[in-house]
Amino acid sequence: MLASRLWRSQIARSPLGAVRYHHIVPGQTHERVIFSGIQPTGIPHLGNYFGALANWVKLQRDAAPDDELLFSVVGWHALTLPQDPQALLAARTTMMALILAVGIDPKRSIVFHQDEVQNHTELAWILSCHTPIGKLKRMTTWKTRLAVSRNANDESEIDDSLLNAGLFTYPILQAADVLAYGTTHVPVGEDQQQHIELTRDIAETFNRAYPLPSPLLTLPKLMLTPSKRILSLRDASVKMSKSAIDPNSRIVLTDSADIIRARIRSATTDSIQGITYDPVERPGTSNLLTILAACTDEDVSTVAARYASKNHGALKADVTDAVIEAFKAPRAEFERLREETAYLQQIAEEGALKARQRSDAMLAAVRKRIGLS
Structure with missing residues (x-):
């Protein structure tokens, strides 16, 4: 299980040798502080659902x-690419409804809009003053996001002249999202591993600059999600994406059973007899096995073994049934919640208040440490 005792947070020892508790709010200690966020840019697809929401x-x-668990709709991150203001406003509410619809309980977890807690941007600015540009240049995700936004087939087609400062520095904001709460564990996919490593580097740099009376910022641990990344149904060389031009390349949480059935039926596979899991030689077939394994919560090799003597038609039929079943309950709950705008606003306000209360202590300590208060 993801939340096994193996990840249990006790007392952390910094590289400088000082011992500190992970959470700095006076009178409060937590076994783990878990933070994760999702952008309000369209309805989540299969990859988002199994890579983030179901894991939450x-x-x-x-x-x-x-x-302590904190789950955030990260609106400021959405601004790194052009957005329609009215569409973004609606998407924020939609994402809040979806988070609740999949089963996140606001009485157990803190659910909030990142853009309603100013501590994130204040800490991001402070951290940006301690982050070398060279570290940011080594980040690869901005190239991927630019390529997708420009519908480019190859990241090499993208040059720095198209890069805005926000997209270049957003890993620092992501670090601030995490560090503002004394986060001990961050659940992410493999594509975000580099960002968590940067977050730890930034925290270490800050702690070295201001070591006394003891290191302040917690170095979060990476929690890799168990689901392998889910690829496009039409081009298994790229990830499934909400922004891809071809809608048949993805399945989103609100798709009807008929749409799901049609898109899986038309999913690209191969002409090789039998079913095997081979992401290099058989990416399309392997992608369907990955999806089925995510739906059934099994290891993909176990699933592949059951289909060794079957054909793609049988595999696609079972994948279709599994996806429809997995999406049935959250889709119905989302349809109900999306009309409850007053309730969604109340949850967002209460979550933002809790998030501010928890991050205020960290920001006060940071300001004092750097000489601004």
Whole structure:
């Protein structure tokens, strides 16, 4: 289980040798502080659901009583690419409804809009003054996001002249999102591993610059999500994306059973007899096995073994049934919640208040440490 005792946070020892508790709010200690966020840019697809939202629900379900969980709609990150203001406003509410619909309980977890807690941007600015440009240049995700936004087939087609400062420096904001709460564990996919490593580097740099009376910022641990990344149904060389031009390349949480059935039926596979899991030689077939394994919560090799003597038609039929079943309950709950705008606003306000209360202590300590208060 993701929330096994193996990840239990006790007392952390910094590289400088000082011992400190992970959470700095006076009178409060938590076994783990878990933070994760999702952008309000369109309805989540299969990859988003199994890579983030379903994993959040597992973390909440398996969390120890003293664990603190924070899940955020990260609106400021959405601004790194052009957005229609009215569409973004609606998407924020939609994402809040979806987070609740999949099973996140606001009475157990803190659910909030990142852009309603100013501590994130203040800390991001402070951290940006301690982050070398060279570290940011080594980040690869901005190239991927630019390529997708420009519908480019190759990241090499993208040059720095198209890069805005926000997209270049957003890993620092992501670091601030995490560090503002004394986060001990960050659940992410493999594509975000580099960003968590940067977050730890930034925290270490800050702690070295201001070591006394003891290191202040917690170095968060990476929690890799168990689901392998889910690829496009039409081009298994790229990830499934909400912004891809071809809508048949993805399945989103609100798709009807008929749409799901049609898109999986038309998913690209190969002409090789039998079913095997081979992401290099058989990416399309392997992608369907990955999706089925995510739906059934099994290891993909176990799933592949069951289909060794079957054909793609049987595999696609079972993948279709599994996806429809997995999406049935959260889709119905989302349809109900999306009309409850007053309730969604109340949850967002209460979550933002809790998030501010928890991050205020960290920001006060940071300001004092650097000489601004």
